[in-house]
Structures are given as C-alpha cells and as structure tokens.
Amino acid sequence: MSNALKVYIRNSTLQRLGQVSEYTSLTVVPRFNAIGAIALELPADSPSAPLLVEGNGLIVKTGSGDTVLTGPIRTVDWSRSESDAGGGQLKVGAVSDDEVLARYACWPAPTAAIGSQTAPLYKIDAASVETGMRDLVNLNAGPGAQASRRHALLTLATNGLRGGALVRQVNQFDNLLVVLQDIAAAAGLGFRVVQVGSNLQFQVFTPTDRSATARFSFGLGNLTDANYSTTPPTCTRAIVVAGGGTSPRVCKVYDRADPLFPGLTLEQFVDQTSVDTASVDLAAQMDQAGTEALTNGAGSGSLSISPIDLPNLRYGRDYNVGDTVSAQLRGGTWYTDVVREVTLTSSVGESSVKATVGGDNADGAVARIYQYIARIKKDIGRLTTRKAA
Structure with a gap:
C-alpha cells in the first residue's frame, strides 16, 4: 500500500x-x-468541506490508484474551541458500500406484494452457493426485486458458480446481510459490494490462501507489535432436529472437534422442525444447518498485528482482507488464519497498517455475546413462524 491515501x-x-x-x-x-x-478529520473551512454532507460519499484510494474502500457519508460533526483560530474542525464518518445489504430483509415471496406474504419461509435450492447468494440479493434488492424495493444502483457481477449445491431455508424477513454472512462462512466464500463505474456491484469471491508468501514475524523484520488471544467455542456438537409437526421427527448429530480446545464437547440444539421430513432434500437441509451451527460456534484465535509494508510484502498488493496469512507467535509457533479486517491510518507525514487475523469481525467476547443473542432471536423467530403457520 502506498503511504499516501487519497480521498x-x-x-x-x-x-x-x-x-x-x-x-x-x-x-x-x-x-x-x-x-x-x-473516519476523516479536516478543518471546517477547507475548500472541500461544503461537499462533505450526508447523501454524498467517499472514495479512498492508494497513491497508485487502487481503491481501498468506498461508501456513503453517514455522520458529519462540527466543533470549534475558543482557542481555534479557524472555522473549527469537521469529523466525517462513512460506511462501506456493503451496508446496502443490511438495509433489506429476505421476504418469503420476494416477487409478491406485502399482502401476499403468506409463506413462512424462503426456500433456497441452488446448484451453487454463489447462485443462491446472488438470487437472494437480486430478488430482494437488485434488478430482479419489486420496483418499490429495487436499489437503483445495485447490480450483480457475473456468476462464477462458486461453492457446492446450496439447500437452505431462510426464516421470513431475516436480514439479508446476516443471511449472506452465515451462508458464506459455511462455504468459505467472500462477498462484497463495490463501486464499479456508476453502479454498486455485488460480488462473490473465493479468498486466496497466501499463508506461504504473506508471512509476518519479528524475525523477518515486518512486524512492530502483535497481540494474540483465544475465544472458546460455543458449539462442537450440533443436534439438528427436523419435522415433528405434520411429519415424523428426525434427529441427527454433527460433531466437529475444536483444535484450540481438544476434548471439549458443547452440544447445541439446531431447530429445523419447520422442515418437512418428507422433503427429498431433507438430508441436504440438515447438513447445511449442522455445518452453519458448527462454523458459527467454533472457537477462535484472534491475532492483531501491526505489519510493516516492505517492498516484497505490501497490503493491497500481496495480501488483502479475506486472504489467509501466517504470523509467528511466541515460541516460534506459526499461526495461520483469515485477515478479518485491516485498519489503515494516515495523517500528516505518517501512515500505518494494523491487521486483525482470525477471530471475529469485532472484539471477540462482545461479538460472541451478540452472536448468541442473534441465534436466540432466530430460534424465537422460527417458533413464531411455526405457530403462525
């Protein structure tokens, strides 16, 4: 990454x-x-300040012209102190264009009017995971959505048919971004919304394993600091239960030993009782639910590192978010995991890169609490759906 970030x-x-x-x-x-x-700070009397308003957006690029992040402005805060000789300071906050996915819910019948939403679930039966994800975006927010729900700027990249077959039920009105996160995590895929010309494009991609080439350690001279912590699993055994209402009850157990906590067994009930056990794709739906529960409940190691950009290893060129990298921990142990986020900072005469490898997209303990609450909320939603049906 070039030191000079342009906005x-x-x-x-x-x-x-x-x-x-x-x-x-x-x-x-x-x-x-x-x-x-x-997050952007600048003098309030700067020539560009009048353009920094809600409704507009930001584009951040490297000095070499590569796009780092784009997205809409959400907050503009002005402040001035008695000692400030100028017009004060502006603090501008923006979010990435991925936020468009969080605006929408997954309707059980996406092409039908709200008064015709009689189905309690949306059924995905796609030849590939990417196809299923694209259908969700297309029908709920993209070109294939109802006119009243369609995002005018949202398009879809060419279907690369990534991932195996996807058979899954989505509870009525689940958040689109959350559903995509669950599906992608279980399949090992990435997704994003990026600005391409005058449109926002939904893309699915396969993360790259760069663990053999993107290697960080104090011995290699490309680290200034590192911090490693672990979070225990919440599920190592998924007990998936389908049917039981209008069809016979079927139960199946899925086990996945946690490498960070060997010998630890944590059972979790996965409610699929809304699935008719006479369905021809019963096994696929139960397998998908079991995989997602084990993936979401896996223990994690979280490594925060401050790498030094060197000529032979630079962020944005040699590794990126979603890629797998390696870092050496105490005792010479090499830790390999996915780059979950990168914090790039730039100010007058200085710039830095800080990467979070593995773990969650937020602070581990807090994220796990919210994941648990989200799972409880989802289970309650399924119970409500069955009662209404």
Missing part, C-alpha cells in the same frame, strides 16, 4: 465531485464479509 468525494449517483487534499487524519477499516468504515 475523493462522490455524489448520490456515484459521480466524483472533487478531492479532499487537506485532511489531518484518516482511518479506513476494510472488513471481510462485513461493513467497513471511514
């Missing part, structure tokens, strides 16, 4: 309006399969 302003139709050349502080946080963030 541009775009309007609501994604047309570039100008450059912010006078910022005093910039923090950019791209995240894997999650919403990134941009």
